[in-house]
Amino acid sequence: MPLRRRNPRKKIILAGVQGLVIGVVGVLLFGFILNFANDKKIETAKEDEKVTTQKKEEEKKIEAAADGLLSFHVKQYGMFSSKESAVSFMATQPTLEKAGIVKVENQFFVWSDLFMNDVPATGQTEALPSFTKNLFVSTKGCEDPKVKKIINILQEDNLSKNFFDSIAKKEDYPDDLMTIIQAVSTFSDVSSVMRLHVFSHYLEKNPCIELSF
Numbered sequence: 001m002p003l004r005r006r007n008p009r010k011k012i013i014l015a016g017v018q019g020l021v022i023g024v025v026g027v028l029l030f031g032f033i034l035n036f037a038n039d040k041k042i043e044t045a046k047e048d049e050k051v052t053t054q055k056k057e058e059e060k061k062i063e064a065a066a067d068g069l070l071s072f073h074v075k076q077y078g079m080f081s082s083k084e085s086a087v088s089f090m091a092t093q094p095t096l097e098k099a100g101i102v103k104v105e106n107q108f109f110v111w112s113d114l115f116m117n118d119v120p121a122t123g124q125t126e127a128l129p130s131f132t133k134n135l136f137v138s139t140k141g142c143e144d145p146k147v148k149k150i151i152n153i154l155q156e157d158n159l160s161k162n163f164f165d166s167i168a169k170k171e172d173y174p175d176d177l178m179t180i181i182q183a184v185s186t187f188s189d190v191s192s193v194m195r196l197h198v199f200s201h202y203l204e205k206n207p208c209i210e211l212s213f
Helices: 008-067 082-089 143-153 161-165 177-186 193-205
Strands: 070-080 102-103 107-115 131-138 210-212
Touching: 070 082, 070 193, 082 102, 082 107, 102 131, 102 193, 107 193, 143 193, 161 177
Parallel strands: none
Antiparallel strands: 070 107, 070 131, 102 107, 131 210
16 A cells, blocks of 8 residues: 655645744734723723813812802892892792892892703793893802802702712701701702702801802
């Protein structure tokens, strides 16, 4: 029986081809792993940047509340020379049952909501004429850090009883805060209404809070 002669040249070529394929696959696999690692680094960097940006924004809010002016928008229904006149006006207007009276210098304003941004359009005609007013608040003259913190927290968008209940360090805020929140929540848990009544309460109690238009 004739023996087949082995072809060493063919084996060398085959081994070379296999080595080439393995090398190409290895390079591709290495490139894939490297790209995956780079993508992960980029994703992590973006997340870190996002957290850092959010932290800086919070720090800016605190700094603004302590030394600068905070901007709010309010819906106003009237201005009166005495609190009695403002109360009498509200008593004749059932739609203002959740409104508040805010004293600025020697004038008394009837406001229904205090917003962070522009007053949202309802698309409905209101029974009472009103207009939007932009106001600025400063706690620069307040020495009590609790006063600064309560005004600063009013910059949060979604205020509610649950929001205030979830505050971890309530001792950093005025002692009567939760009492006020409980009282307001009995007739409204709307953020703009709650913000208004919390603001007017501490504005009245703390002359160091400056309000300007």
